Structure formats: C-alpha cells, structure tokens
Amino acid sequence: MNILILDENNIEQFAEYIPEDMAENLERHFFAGLLAVVEKEPIAGIIWEYRNISSERDKESHIVWLRIDDPHAADRLFEFYTDAVQDEQVTVSVFDLPARGFEKEKAALLAAGFSVALMEGDEIRATLADLNKISALKSIKPRPDIKPISQMSQREFNVGIRRFAEADDFGICEDLEYLPREYFDMDISCFCEIDEMIEGILLFHKTASGMFKIIVMAALGEESKRILSQMLARAVTNASYLYPPDTKICIERHSYNSLALSERLFPSSIGVPVYIGSRNER
Numbered sequence: 001m002n003i004l005i006l007d008e009n010n011i012e013q014f015a016e017y018i019p020e021d022m023a024e025n026l027e028r029h030f031f032a033g034l035l036a037v038v039e040k041e042p043i044a045g046i047i048w049e050y051r052n053i054s055s056e057r058d059k060e061s062h063i064v065w066l067r068i069d070d071p072h073a074a075d076r077l078f079e080f081y082t083d084a085v086q087d088e089q090v091t092v093s094v095f096d097l098p099a100r101g102f103e104k105e106k107a108a109l110l111a112a113g114f115s116v117a118l119m120e121g122d123e124i125r126a127t128l129a130d131l132n133k134i135s136a137l138k139s140i141k142p143r144p145d146i147k148p149i150s151q152m153s154q155r156e157f158n159v160g161i162r163r164f165a166e167a168d169d170f171g172i173c174e175d176l177e178y179l180p181r182e183y184f185d186m187d188i189s190c191f192c193e194i195d196e197m198i199e200g201i202l203l204f205h206k207t208a209s210g211m212f213k214i215i216v217m218a219a220l221g222e223e224s225k226r227i228l229s230q231m232l233a234r235a236v237t238n239a240s241y242l243y244p245p246d247t248k249i250c251i252e253r254h255s256y257n258s259l260a261l262s263e264r265l266f267p268s269s270i271g272v273p274v275y276i277g278s279r280n281e282r
Helices: 020-027 071-087 103-111 128-132 154-166 224-242 256-265
Strands: 002-006 031-038 041-051 060-068 092-098 117-120 123-127 146-148 190-194 197-206 212-219 248-252 273-280
Touching: 002 071, 020 031, 020 041, 020 060, 031 071, 041 071, 060 071, 060 103, 071 103, 103 273, 123 128, 128 224, 146 224, 154 197, 190 224, 197 224, 212 224
Parallel strands: 060 092, 212 248
Antiparallel strands: 002 031, 031 041, 041 060, 092 273, 117 273, 123 248, 146 190, 190 197, 197 212
C-alpha cells in the first residue's frame, strides 16, 4: 500500500473515486489531500483545508472529505495526515461530514483519536423552484443599486473582497482573496454599492456537479440584514431566467447574518445531518 499526495497534477487519475465537487478544490490555495492505493487502485482518501492562515488565531485543519473502503488503510492514511498538519503547525483538526453511509469513516476517526457526534449541519439545500415559492422572498423589492458582479470591474471586485476580508468575513472560503472573479457565477452573484462603497456582496459558485453554492453572503452597516435579503431576492430572480427550476442551491449558515436570513426564509428547514468532531494536534 502506498500513500499518495493529491494535487491538480494527479487528481484526474482518480476522478471516479473522488467526488468532482471535492476534486476541484485541490486546485485552490490551502487545500490538501492524500490517497491510499494498492496496485494503483484507491482504497481510502482524505481532503482537508487549512484555516486561519492569515489570522492570529490558531491554525485549523478542516477535513472536507473522507472515504474509507479498507479499514486497514485508515491507520496509514491518518499517520500521513498527522505528519502533514503538524508540519503546518496546525493546533486542531475539525470535520463536519455527511452522516449517510459513514460507518467505516466514523470508526476510522474514532480510532484516530477524534471526537464524533451526530447533529444537524449548517447546510440547507433547496431547488430554485423551492426558493421561488417562498412568499417572504417574493415580497422583497431589491433596491436598484444591487447589481450582478458582471457589472463590476476587476478593481471594484478586488476592493469589495478586501473590504469584507478586513472585516474578517471570508464566508466559507479561507482563500477568498486568491480566487479569480470568474470562480463565481457572474450573473447570479451580486453586490450592493451605496455612496460608492460596496456594502454587501453575495457570491455563488457553480460546482463541478452543477449545484450552486453560496460562498459569501455578507453585508455591513445598519442596513445589513435588509441588504442581504434583497441581494438574495435579486439573485433568485436572475437565476430563474437562466437556469431550470430543479437547479440545486446550497446555503451554508456560516455567520449570524446568514443564519438569521435562513431562519426567516426557511423557518422549518433542517440542515443536512452530519457527523462533527475534532482532535487536538499540539
């Protein structure tokens, strides 16, 4: 058995093993991965993201994908993982992974010293048709200064991203400042500019599987909650002209504002069940 370091140069070899939405992350900053293989056949794998890289807070490793087909491979895989994160001076490893069909992975995490608990996840998934049925969303009249990011210059986009990064609002994206504008859907993603200042930004990424994921949902100032709801209303309207009703949308409740908005729009929605846990690395 060999342990391979995953990167953009070898990921295509294992396209049938690793979900495409996870594989595309390996082309980004701060993501890393390992694969256990026997005679070139993968039997276990892990992908994680380093967090708090540009912060004074303790470094974290956030495991975003784990697959264990051969329990005997788990020990070796986690040995290499431990060495990698300790080399990066990570203080704690965390994970929140979908609970369905997770028994082998759960056992491997427990054996590797992680805590494991079942809970409701932060992600809410809906279709475009579901969003168009929400009366609270349909009643919102977006202000005229909310526009798609296709109408931003690259400089304006950079300024807006920097403004929210300085406010420590990276959304669910540690490498936000490194991502090109084209990483986000240019017609659904939108921003709000008031008095020549970008006060709100809503960024969608279309994943390799075709699902739209909200990467950043952020606004500043006293009008932040209203701006967030109006940006989402504008985004849903624009998406309805461009994509079919069964298009999937993923909203991650990563901040107080996004949590408050989701509770208003999806009061009875339940997040995807996940296992969560952590392990101290230092």
